[in-house]
């Protein structure tokens with residue numbers, strides 16, 4: 372039977388699958404999840420296949436590796452099989468979606484929050500040259516989406532609504548279902564960026580009627596770089612024709628037909644060119660572990676650890692730039708202390724691995740392989756360093 376993540380023995384079992392946790396206090400899974408030991412085995416398997424099978428590998432599994440990897444992710448996202456295609460990263464996946472639409476007519480508005488991850492802004496800004504109008508919705512509260520204002524901005528002129536399910540700076544969870552409901556009422560489509568949620572926060576994208584979802588694998592999925600994913604609602608997928616397209620999206624790629632593409636069915640019709648095979652091999656290890664434990668069990672453990680962290684940070688008098696109620700918060704806690712960047716550097720130097728974001732604070736992200744003792748150690752060290760910084764400033 373696959374171990375869960377409730378008892379100390381089960382936690383120890385999973386910790387033994389992630390070598391880095393024996394070398395430091397690894398609390399940075401919102402940025403780069405720990406590497407599973409098995410990822411190295413999968414990479415060796417890739418190298419061995421390349422070395423021994425050469426070009427025959429394409430027809431012995433490599434050509435289908437995108438579809439197979441997407442299918443491993445499907446239960447984590449709460450979608451059916453054969454709806455997820457694999458890409459290098461979120462930007463590429465968003466670009467493919469954006470290229471399915473036109474921006475010259477009355478429906479040309481793209482509505483985004485000012486709390487989005489920057490590359491979502493950068494990419495869609497580029498579509499102004501094709502006629503797109505970008506409407507940014509400001510949030511007075513930097514921790515939460517201003518839902519009322521956001522819903523108001525979505526209207527009959529709106530074509531796309533890119534929205535993070537979990538905000539990268541504050542870990543605030545957005546009300547995706549309310550946004551999808553409003554968008555559909557006015558004929559717009561929602562692209563959920565689930566990067567900061569997948570593997571940490573349960574989601575049921577098909578039941579939520581999400582049109583599109585994008586994300587990557589380096590964070591809570593522990594899948595490493597180069598394995599971005601794109602989900603498209605099955606009934607919508609059949610009607611879309613991406614302009615950003617390559618030979619892997621052709622119905623019969625090995626005919627090498629020139630001229631306009633004849634689109635394959637989903638998910639391949641959203642693929643570009645040659646799949647990113649080594650990244651897809653290595654990503655599998657993290658997906659398998661996340662799926663084996665189950666996202667609801669990971670979430671339950673994450674809530675226990677983040678609650679402990681929040682209580683300790685509040686007891687120390689630190690400001691939290693993260694929602695304190697569980698249902699509003701993803702897997703990270705953002706602690707704002709004076710000289711945050713320097714304090715984060717010192718934490719890292721002393722073996723507590725976190726990161727710092729300007730305007731937010733120190734991001735601390737326990738995952739299922741972390742322990743209560745590690746939270747205690749991190750907070751104790753944080754207090755010591757903050758106190759030291761305060762003394763220095765006197």
Ligand SMILES: Cc1ncc(COP(=O)(O)O)c(C=O)c1O
Nearest residue numbers: 460461462488535539566567587
């Ligand atoms: C919510 C969110 N979206 C997108 C990205 C970047 O994605 P990519 O590098 O795969 O384009 C990040 C990275 O931190 C993120 O947190």
